[in-house]
Amino acid sequence: MYxxxxxxxxxxxxxxxxxxxxxxxxxxxxxxxxALVVCTGIVxxxxxxxxxxxxxxxxxxxxxxxxxxxxxxxxxxxxSPDLESFGGMVLRDRFSLTIQLLVVxxxxxxxxxxxxxxxxxxxxFGEFYPLVLWSASGAMMMASSKNLLMIFxxxxxxxxxxxxxxxxSKTETKxxxxxxxxxxxxxxxxxxxxxxxxxxxxxxxxxxxDAIRSAxxxxxxxxxxxxxxxxxxxxxxxxxxxxxxxxxxxxxxxYQGAPTNVTAFMAAGSKIGAMAALWRLLSxxxxxxxxxxxxxxxxxxxxxxxxxxxxxVGNLVALVQKDVKRxxxxxxxxxxxxxxxxxxxxVNNPEKVGxxxxxxxxxxxxxxxxxxxxxxxxxxxxxxxxTRFEDLHGLWKRSPFAVGCLIVFVASLIGIPPTSGxxxxxxxxxxxxxxxxxxxxxxxxVNSVLSVYYYVGIAKAAFVDAEGARTPESAPMNLGxxxxxxxxxxxxxxxxxxxxxxxxxxxxxx
Amino acid sequence: xxxxxxxxxxxxxxxVICGAMVSLSFVLGPKNTTPYKQSPYECxxxxxxxxxxxxxxxxxxxxxxxxxxxxEVVFLWSWLTVFKNADLAYQTxxxxxxxxxxxxxxxxxxxxxxxxxxxWDETTSLHPAKLGEPDPAALPVTARDLELxxxxx
Amino acid sequence: MTGxxxxxxxxxxxxxFSIGAVGVIVRRNPVVIFMCIELMLNAVNLTFLAFARxxxxxxxxxxxxxxxxxxxxxVIFVMAVAAAEVAVGLGIIMAIYRxxxxxxxxxxxxxxx
Numbered sequence: 001m002y003x004x005x006x007x008x009x010x011x012x013x014x015x016x017x018x019x020x021x022x023x024x025x026x027x028x029x030x031x032x033x034x035a036l037v038v039c040t041g042i043v044x045x046x047x048x049x050x051x052x053x054x055x056x057x058x059x060x061x062x063x064x065x066x067x068x069x070x071x072x073x074x075x076x077x078x079x080s081p082d083l084e085s086f087g088g089m090v091l092r093d094r095f096s097l098t099i100q101l102l103v104v105x106x107x108x109x110x111x112x113x114x115x116x117x118x119x120x121x122x123x124x125f126g127e128f129y130p131l132v133l134w135s136a137s138g139a140m141m142m143a144s145s146k147n148l149l150m151i152f153x154x155x156x157x158x159x160x161x162x163x164x165x166x167x168x169s170k171t172e173t174k175x176x177x178x179x180x181x182x183x184x185x186x187x188x189x190x191x192x193x194x195x196x197x198x199x200x201x202x203x204x205x206x207x208x209x210d211a212i213r214s215a216x217x218x219x220x221x222x223x224x225x226x227x228x229x230x231x232x233x234x235x236x237x238x239x240x241x242x243x244x245x246x247x248x249x250x251x252x253x254x255y256q257g258a259p260t261n262v263t264a265f266m267a268a269g270s271k272i273g274a275m276a277a278l279w280r281l282l283s284x285x286x287x288x289x290x291x292x293x294x295x296x297x298x299x300x301x302x303x304x305x306x307x308x309x310x311x312x313v314g315n316l317v318a319l320v321q322k323d324v325k326r327x328x329x330x331x332x333x334x335x336x337x338x339x340x341x342x343x344x345x346x347v348n349n350p351e352k353v354g355x356x357x358x359x360x361x362x363x364x365x366x367x368x369x370x371x372x373x374x375x376x377x378x379x380x381x382x383x384x385x386x387t388r389f390e391d392l393h394g395l396w397k398r399s400p401f402a403v404g405c406l407i408v409f410v411a412s413l414i415g416i417p418p419t420s421g422x423x424x425x426x427x428x429x430x431x432x433x434x435x436x437x438x439x440x441x442x443x444x445x446v447n448s449v450l451s452v453y454y455y456v457g458i459a460k461a462a463f464v465d466a467e468g469a470r471t472p473e474s475a476p477m478n479l480g481x482x483x484x485x486x487x488x489x490x491x492x493x494x495x496x497x498x499x500x501x502x503x504x505x506x507x508x509x510x
Numbered sequence: 511x512x513x514x515x516x517x518x519x520x521x522x523x524x525x526v527i528c529g530a531m532v533s534l535s536f537v538l539g540p541k542n543t544t545p546y547k548q549s550p551y552e553c554x555x556x557x558x559x560x561x562x563x564x565x566x567x568x569x570x571x572x573x574x575x576x577x578x579x580x581x582e583v584v585f586l587w588s589w590l591t592v593f594k595n596a597d598l599a600y601q602t603x604x605x606x607x608x609x610x611x612x613x614x615x616x617x618x619x620x621x622x623x624x625x626x627x628x629x630w631d632e633t634t635s636l637h638p639a640k641l642g643e644p645d646p647a648a649l650p651v652t653a654r655d656l657e658l659x660x661x662x663x
Numbered sequence: 664m665t666g667x668x669x670x671x672x673x674x675x676x677x678x679x680f681s682i683g684a685v686g687v688i689v690r691r692n693p694v695v696i697f698m699c700i701e702l703m704l705n706a707v708n709l710t711f712l713a714f715a716r717x718x719x720x721x722x723x724x725x726x727x728x729x730x731x732x733x734x735x736x737x738v739i740f741v742m743a744v745a746a747a748e749v750a751v752g753l754g755i756i757m758a759i760y761r762x763x764x765x766x767x768x769x770x771x772x773x774x775x776x
Contacts, residue, residue: 023599023600023602023603023604042614042617045617045621046617049620049621049624149733149736149737149740152737152740152744153740153744156744156747156748160744160747160748160751163751163752163755164751164754164755167754167755167758170758170761170762171762173759173762173763176755176758176759176762177759179755179758180693180755180756180759183748183751183752183755184687184693184696184697184700184752187697187700187748187752188684188687188700188703190704190744190748191680191683191684191700191703191704191707192703194704194707194741195680195703195706195707195710197737198707198710198711198714198737199710201711201714201733201734201737202710202713202714205714205718205727205730206729206730206733207733207737570753570756570757571753571757573749573753574749574750574753574754575750577746577749577750578746578747578750580746581742581743581746584739584742584743585739585743588739
């Protein structure tokens, strides 16, 4: 037992602790992106407090500028060497920069189409923008640290903002219900995650993933059990956040009830964050192959089955949905399964499979998901919103451009060749084969075929003529939404055309 | 174990006798109930209202704001404990960090005051769009009920 | 200081955590569910503090102060996060009370499929 308190009186203890914790080395650029996003949120809140309550244009403009500079500061660091600063709390490496860039992009796209939707829904609260920016900062924190304390704080900053955002439509019981469900289950999952962290800390005496990895010793039985228990609990918590089957039940309800722009951010931003944390947790343990059984390999069979279940259940349940947002919610579960296959391929064979696949898939998934939700947000008008398949009827007459973009998104979600969705799936498929995960590759291929039916259903609904008066007229297309659709649809093709330079730029090596 | 058999027998006997006395008087005793007799006894005073008391929802608001200030103090207190014995470099650095924290905190407070979150009668002061009118499709409720928390059902 | 050992605290923590987890599953009032989640978080805090206090010998001697403190730091942050969750959670529950009188989670069935 380490009896630190008994050894010294109070003053001596404080002195020793101050010596053990000298002011840390500080590398400002490495936290500049996160700080910029947080400060932009704060300034946006101040503007919200001071503005005459007419419109949100100032806030939106400011948020987008802030995000642009955050992106700029991220890209400017791509050439910088990896380093850890702030006492090991902040890490800058290629993975963290890339994931942060993705989050910034997703946030920008969400903010771009939010204003028109929020006004159509009669909830034009300026608080949306600060909250979504802080939520993004949480996702960025999750990617940019190897310290479990920071990863946990990132998850919470991300989630707590999202709980509020999900319940933003205060007059809609559906929205409040979804907020409560999300909140209760999210907090429940956090408790499990934390309990897992507690055991990892108890076994190794550190919260830093590198220190945990180097302390790993499979021969000490008590130590091994504690680590495996902790790891299992952490995976349970993260699986909740990333919505893997069988921890997915909250997803469709929350996605359906939350305002559509929040759902878009949830589906893309929150998933990127959760996947980044999962990647950090699993890949931190892979570099230690010389020790034989690493602590993630114990949970590999469970993750293997979770991946199979996530892909299959997500797609099968999506087949029978009557609500577009719900369908897209299940589709996001299925895509989480595909991404998990990519991560497992890396864990299984870290030499051959790098981060490229996961990053590329997250990029293309974000583009198509945000785009699809942006088009669905067109069904809101006069404070009402219908998101069943019938409510999309006649959309092609009212807004051919949006439907054209919707087809691109659907094609990409299915994985039809010239789109990024196809190449993403192909890369995951290849990686799974390269790391001897043949069954996962097969399940992935079968599921891609399964998913065609309901994705086509979404596109088809937009082409059916509206009949009767029960379909609400869609809101007119607005500039922000058009820009989001154009950027997402263009991006889906652009990432394919510019594949090699893009991947070189993002992850260094293809 | 043998030492305790007497105690076990004693406990068993006590249980049987008590149970018998209570249940026999319940089964055999005369029953003539009147509404007055059925009413709960409250020191001879006529009982008022429901035992499941409803209380204003505003108390949750107080709880929310209280707990935030509560936690602010936790951070400041633990920082000060180290601060007073640390050397100058540490004091300078941590003071800067805590100032950042305090600025963020003050901005949050300013926001709370600005949206009238600590105004007790918020129906008169909150922007109507932010108050959230009740959903007409929900249960028919009176304005008074909206102010109240439903007790356990 | 004497008489207790790590296993006692861990057992108590596990017990609290389990009670909380079961409570989340079986209770229906969101406020009570939330109290159960708080219980789970407090169990985590207890576990962290117990581990920090009884640092196992596997921790390298040089970094013992850092180990000792990182567990305690984590507890403070968990408390802060729990407070933030309380604030947001109570806000959400208040918003639901405004819309409908009851908050029984079993009654929340607007969405299904």
